[in-house]
Amino acid sequence: MVQTRRSRPRFAKHQGGFRKDFAVIATNSVRNGTHVGQAVRPTDLKEEVKRRIHIADLVGRDVALKKSGRTLKGPCPFHEETSPSFTVYPDQGTYHCYGCQSHGDIFSFLQQRDSFTFPESLRRLAEEAGITASGATNGHSNGRATSGAYRNGAANDGTRPRPSRQAPTGTPAARYPIKDTAGHVVAIHERHDQPDGDKRFIWRQPDGAMGLAGRRTADLPLYGSEHLAEWGPDTPIVLCEGEKAARALLDVGIPAVGTVTGAAGTPGTAALAPLQDRLVVLWPDQDAAGHAHMQRVATPLQGIAREVRQFTWSEAPPKGDSADWVATHPDAAAHATLREALANAPQWQPPAPKTPASPAIEGASAPELLAMAFPEPRYAVPGVLPEGTVLLAGRPKTGKSLLAMGLAVAVATGGRALGQLAVDQGDVLYIALEDGKRRLQRRLRDLLGETPAPDQLSLYWEWPTSDHGGLALVDTWLGSHPEARLVVVDTLKRIRPTQRTNGNVYSEDYDALAPLNDLAQKHGVTVLVIHHTRKADADDVLDTISGSLGLSAAVDGVIVLKRSRGQADAVLAISSRDDDDRELAVRWDDLTTGWVLLGDAAEYQRSGARQTILDTLREAPEPLWPRDIAEVLGQPSGTIRKLLWTMVRDGEVTSDARGRYAPGPDHDGNGGNDGNGNGGNAGTGEGQTREHDPAAPPVGNGSNGAVPDGRAPTVTAVTAVTTPDQTEPTTPTAEVTEPRCAACQRRAIGVWRDGTRYCVVHRPKGGTP
Numbered sequence: 001m002v003q004t005r006r007s008r009p010r011f012a013k014h015q016g017g018f019r020k021d022f023a024v025i026a027t028n029s030v031r032n033g034t035h036v037g038q039a040v041r042p043t044d045l046k047e048e049v050k051r052r053i054h055i056a057d058l059v060g061r062d063v064a065l066k067k068s069g070r071t072l073k074g075p076c077p078f079h080e081e082t083s084p085s086f087t088v089y090p091d092q093g094t095y096h097c098y099g100c101q102s103h104g105d106i107f108s109f110l111q112q113r114d115s116f117t118f119p120e121s122l123r124r125l126a127e128e129a130g131i132t133a134s135g136a137t138n139g140h141s142n143g144r145a146t147s148g149a150y151r152n153g154a155a156n157d158g159t160r161p162r163p164s165r166q167a168p169t170g171t172p173a174a175r176y177p178i179k180d181t182a183g184h185v186v187a188i189h190e191r192h193d194q195p196d197g198d199k200r201f202i203w204r205q206p207d208g209a210m211g212l213a214g215r216r217t218a219d220l221p222l223y224g225s226e227h228l229a230e231w232g233p234d235t236p237i238v239l240c241e242g243e244k245a246a247r248a249l250l251d252v253g254i255p256a257v258g259t260v261t262g263a264a265g266t267p268g269t270a271a272l273a274p275l276q277d278r279l280v281v282l283w284p285d286q287d288a289a290g291h292a293h294m295q296r297v298a299t300p301l302q303g304i305a306r307e308v309r310q311f312t313w314s315e316a317p318p319k320g321d322s323a324d325w326v327a328t329h330p331d332a333a334a335h336a337t338l339r340e341a342l343a344n345a346p347q348w349q350p351p352a353p354k355t356p357a358s359p360a361i362e363g364a365s366a367p368e369l370l371a372m373a374f375p376e377p378r379y380a381v382p383g384v385l386p387e388g389t390v391l392l393a394g395r396p397k398t399g400k401s402l403l404a405m406g407l408a409v410a411v412a413t414g415g416r417a418l419g420q421l422a423v424d425q426g427d428v429l430y431i432a433l434e435d436g437k438r439r440l441q442r443r444l445r446d447l448l449g450e451t452p453a454p455d456q457l458s459l460y461w462e463w464p465t466s467d468h469g470g471l472a473l474v475d476t477w478l479g480s481h482p483e484a485r486l487v488v489v490d491t492l493k494r495i496r497p498t499q500r501t502n503g504n505v506y507s508e509d510y511d512a513l514a515p516l517n518d519l520a521q522k523h524g525v526t527v528l529v530i531h532h533t534r535k536a537d538a539d540d541v542l543d544t545i546s547g548s549l550g551l552s553a554a555v556d557g558v559i560v561l562k563r564s565r566g567q568a569d570a571v572l573a574i575s576s577r578d579d580d581d582r583e584l585a586v587r588w589d590d591l592t593t594g595w596v597l598l599g600d601a602a603e604y605q606r607s608g609a610r611q612t613i614l615d616t617l618r619e620a621p622e623p624l625w626p627r628d629i630a631e632v633l634g635q636p637s638g639t640i641r642k643l644l645w646t647m648v649r650d651g652e653v654t655s656d657a658r659g660r661y662a663p664g665p666d667h668d669g670n671g672g673n674d675g676n677g678n679g680g681n682a683g684t685g686e687g688q689t690r691e692h693d694p695a696a697p698p699v700g701n702g703s704n705g706a707v708p709d710g711r712a713p714t715v716t717a718v719t720a721v722t723t724p725d726q727t728e729p730t731t732p733t734a735e736v737t738e739p740r741c742a743a744c745q746r747r748a749i750g751v752w753r754d755g756t757r758y759c760v761v762h763r764p765k766g767g768t769p
Contacts, residue, residue, distance in 0.1 A: 045126060046107075052129040055093050055106050061214055062113065077216050078102050078112060079266035080300055100296070102264060112264065114211045115189070115203050124211070173199075176243035178260055179226040181274050187212060187220055189243060189260060217261045218268040224250060224257040225274050231255045236279050236342050238311070239301075240322050241293055245283070248323035252335050254342070256283075256322070259297065263289040266296045272304050280305040281345050286316040298348050309345040377578060380426070380486045380526035381407055381417040384584075386576055388556025389517040389527045391492075393545045398563045399570070399588060399595065400530050401435065402443065404488050406594040407528070409447045411486045412457035418586060418597035426485025429477055430459045433494035437461060446593040456483075467497035471515050478523040489516070490530040492551075509550030517554060533560065541573040571601045610647055613640070614663060617653060621744050623660035632749060 056065065056072055065072040065088060076086035076097045085099040096103040102112060110121035172190035179185050188204040203212050212220075223243040227250070231237065238256040240246045246258030257275075259267050263285070280301060284294035294310070301308055313325055329335070364372070378387045385407065394400045410417035414425025432440055440459055458477075464470040478484050489495055496512035513529065520527040531551065533544045541560040542552045552558050556577050563570030572584045583601035588594075598604050616632050617624060626644055630637040644661055647653045653661045739748040741759035748757035 045131065046122060048131055049122065049125045049129055050093055050106060052131070053106055053125055054090065055095060055109070056088055056090050058106050058125075059088055059095060059109060062216060076100060076102070078218060078261070078264065079296060080218070080268055100264065100266065113216060115201050115217065115262070116211070117200055117202075120202065120210070174244065176223060176247070176260075178220050178223055178243075180221045181225050181228060183226045187215070187260075216268070217265055219270055220260050220267075222257040222267060222271055222274070223247075223260055227255070228257070228274050228278075233277065234279060236281050236309075236345075237275065238281050238283050238322065238342060239275075239294075239297065240283050241285050241290055242321070245285075245322040248326040252326055254335070254339060259293070263293040266293070269300055269304075272297070272301055275301065275305050277306045279307050280309070281342050282308065282310040282348060283313075283322050284310070286313065286318060286320040290319070290321070295351065299350070302350075308348040310348040311342055311345040378485075378524060380411055380528075381423055382421050383579075384417065384421065384559070384572070384574065385486070385526045385528060386557055386578060387524060387526055388520050388577075389513060389529060389554070390557040390559060391513070391529050391531055391545065391551060391555045392559045392561065393531045393533045394561030394563070395533055395565075398561055398565065400561055401432070401490055402593075403561065403595050404490060404528055404530055405430070405443055406447055408457060408486060408488050409444070409454070412454040413451060415451075418595055419589070419592065420597040424485065425456065427456045427481040427483050428458070428485065429474070429481070429487045430457065431463045431487070431489045431495070432459060432461050433463060433489075434491055435461060443593075449592075463495065465497055466495055466512070466515060470495055471519070474516075475519055475522075478519065478525060484523065484525050487520075487525060487527045488530070489527065492529050492531045506548045506550040509548045510554045511550075513551060513554035517556065520556075529555070542575065569598075570595075609635075609643055610652060613643065613647065614652065617661060617663045620662075623656055623658075623662040625660055629661070 059065065059072075059074075059077075062077045063074040063086060065074040066084075068087075070089075070091065072088040072090065073084045074086050074088075075081055075084050076099055078097065079100040081099050086095065086097045088095045094103065094105050095109060104112070106125060107118055107121045110116050110124065111118060114121075116124070173193045174191040176189045177185045178187040178189060185206045188206065188208075190202050190204060192200045192202065194200055202210065203217075204210060205213055222239075224246050228237070235255055238246075238249055238254060240249065240256055240258045241263060243258050243260060246256040249256035259265075259271075261267055282294045282298055284290040298308055298310075313320065317324065325338070329338070379385060380387075392400055392404060407417050408428045408430050409415070410421075411423050411426055412428045414423065417423050435443075440461065444453070444459075463473065474487060478487070492512065497508075499508050516527050516529065532546045534546045536544075538544050541562075542549070542558060544560060545551055545558070552575075558575045560573040561570055562573060568588045570586050570588070572586055573581075574584065575581045585598040585601040585604035586595045587598055589596045612633060613629060616629055626641045627637050629644075630640040633640065644653060644655075647664075648655055648661075651664050653664050655661050739757050741748050742752075742756040744759060748759055751757050
């Protein structure tokens, strides 16, 4: 059974701390199939110990915890503080101090408090919880035969030995008795050198028992405190980090004491009290942790010692301390020089408080703002890529990267973007993080053709993310290319910082693009960032962009490439801060392997629809109703009606009293060019008859070669036509491809049962044709 939050042991307030309700623990243990004292597999031991020993109970033995919402707070046991910053998170089984930044779980707490290693802390807590890993169950039996292999240092499966959880044996490499000012031993700190080269530090009680019996290292006396009475009140006393550093100075006759908490901890007020009215000289280890440790010691020491100074060993190696100094200066003359330097050490200065810088503001009155003159905004591509950051989004594999590459080549060569728009030449940085060298080379060759490769185009296929130096590299490149006009980033996902699991989506999306926008404004360039759209469509193109609205809010412009897969035509929906929203029609050109601008998307689509309606009306022998045109074209009747009204206004079509439509006076011709099924050359739509046979039926009139019986013809291609004045065949201008109505030769929309076809005029009035 997996334990849920509801089944966690509740803890009741008890003497400033918290204790578990062991009845609940026992109940939960039975529910989980594990009894107190039962042997647990080594792989499950850690989780079982964490389940049985709640962190609030363990910490509550040393810290007076108070409930604060869903957390518990109290004074940190690892450093001195006036306001509680130590927080326990019962639901997560962790703690964190916002003062000294110590954090962890129950094992970390024991390791930091008692200087245990993890195996030792695990063993101690397992014993407390009544758990063994070997099968010995503290007087209880699980009813199964278990092996003592793990206890003996071997894995249960016999594959490899496991580390022993027992205390280290043998003589320690170093042993430091910690004594109070009266000379009484209160604790012993041992260092054991392991065969693998690691060092293990353990604490013992005066009787040799492991641990400190719940005593905090912050409350232990400073190492060497028993010698304080031997030194005069004006003698400088060096305060070092650790027993080894203090012991080295004591051995050469220099008064010294040492902290025993480690760099992460801080001695308490009781430990520093023996330095009352003394001249103390701090000697920090030569690393950031050592200096931070002494800074924390010096703060409470200022109210205790008569004077606090700090000695700096300017030639110290990294992490070097007083023990290293003694090891490299064995002669007595150097020791005398050191004593003099310590006596003349400068006063310790607390770090200057960090005052927040005054926020920069800039503004002007309304008249002053109106009087300002600004240069016209620059465009990398006129009407498409303004100065600033532009987000180019589209579905995968629809040609976004090819569009960006085409724009980059146009700017780098000073040619024409989208085959139409003249651009000013400038340097271009293209960061292609989804393409390899081979693909980039192929695309570049296709786009350039016979044009020489421009030196102004720099391409990179490996680039760090913006939070790992990528942003600084873009800034550096732009600074070294003053003629730069365009930066392309393909894609946003590959350069943005790693998103946090519990971060604010809008804020992270905004912060991913805002720094790029700042760089674009700083250098006066366009930064084009390629991204993807979501699966679902939306009325607003900004809502189709994958992610939150923070992306579109952080940039100066957005371009969405709307293209159906497999279609050559597409629409660029452009939205900009400084320009009106618009849509451009583009088409993929296989010849130039690039996108070509067709014009305004609405005009392009409207002109195509108008031409289709005119073609339909020319092919009809009589005016058509709007519903007939809509049925032929497969379009909604309302859409066709609106377009017909516009075409009447523009003189393209006419409407009779019955509401039927026909081509206008200037649009009733152009039905064909050679009379072969295209309406003839006379411009009347009636076609021409053959000169050598006046009685023959007309060739034109859109007949497309329909056979006399009215059946739909097969597709027949005209290969050549010879005129009386020509001896060589001429090239045909059309092919017969569309089926026609058997009665009037209009475009057919259905088939009768006998196989003949009918149009919108001769369609059946009812029943099945």
